[in-house]
Amino acid sequence: MTCILRTILVVIPFLISLPTHTFANPEVKATLSILTDFDQAKALSKKENKPVFLEFMSSSCGHCQAFKKNVISNPAFIAYANKNLITVIHDYQDLEQLPADEKKKRVELMEKLKISGFPTILLISDKGKILLRKSGYNDTPADKIIKALEKAASSK
Numbered sequence: 001m002t003c004i005l006r007t008i009l010v011v012i013p014f015l016i017s018l019p020t021h022t023f024a025n026p027e028v029k030a031t032l033s034i035l036t037d038f039d040q041a042k043a044l045s046k047k048e049n050k051p052v053f054l055e056f057m058s059s060s061c062g063h064c065q066a067f068k069k070n071v072i073s074n075p076a077f078i079a080y081a082n083k084n085l086i087t088v089i090h091d092y093q094d095l096e097q098l099p100a101d102e103k104k105k106r107v108e109l110m111e112k113l114k115i116s117g118f119p120t121i122l123l124i125s126d127k128g129k130i131l132l133r134k135s136g137y138n139d140t141p142a143d144k145i146i147k148a149l150e151k152a153a154s155s156k
Contacts, residue, residue, distance in 0.1 A: 030078040034087050038109055041088045045126040051153050052126075053085040056110065057119040059093035064119045067137040074142035084153070085123075092118070123152050131155060 035041045041052045055072075057064035071077050072089075081087050090106055098106070113122065116135070123132035132152035 030075055030082070032072065032078045032087060033082050034089050036088065036090065038088055038090075038105070041086045042124075042128070045086045045124070048086065049126055050084060050086050051131060052122075052124040053081060053087045053149070054122045054124060055087075055089045055119055056113075056115045056121075057089065057091055059091055061118045063137040066139065067119045070139065071137075071142045071145050077142040077146060080146050080149070085149070123149055125153075 035044070038052075038054065041054075044050075045052045055067075057067070059065075090109075092106070092110075095103055095106065113130075119137055120133070120135045122130055125131055132148060134148075
């Protein structure tokens with residue numbers, strides 16, 4: 001019994017003295033810069049000479065949620081978008097909760113751009129030209145989406 005007690009008295013102080021941060025490896029989460037005002041995004045696009053990445057989606061859409069999980073939340077996409085794009089995401093799930101003028105602007109934008117399903121992404125040049133349009137989502141990985149955006153942006 002005395003041997004066990006001595007071992008405990010020696011081991012516990014040793015364990016307490018170990019630095020706990022040695023084994024910690026916290027994951028750093030990047031944040032995507034997102035605008036909701038398309039007019040503001042267009043102005044910023046011209047000022048910064050970057051295309052607008054515009055996503056039309058709905059929170060209740062399964063494909064939209066998969067796109068968000070696999071692409072929009074992907075660290076490589078976030079880094080690429082924050083550096084090279086002006087990102088706008090319009091969620092049409094809660095359209096009725098928006099102020100009337102904002103709701104009208106979003107519906108008119110959807111009609112003008114002929115959006116017929118979710119998710120739909122557009123890449124629009126700083127001059128207003130549509131460089132890329134993709135509707136739906138079929139589990140395309142973020143790196144392939146980035147390559148498509150890079151290729152489309154280089155064609156402006």
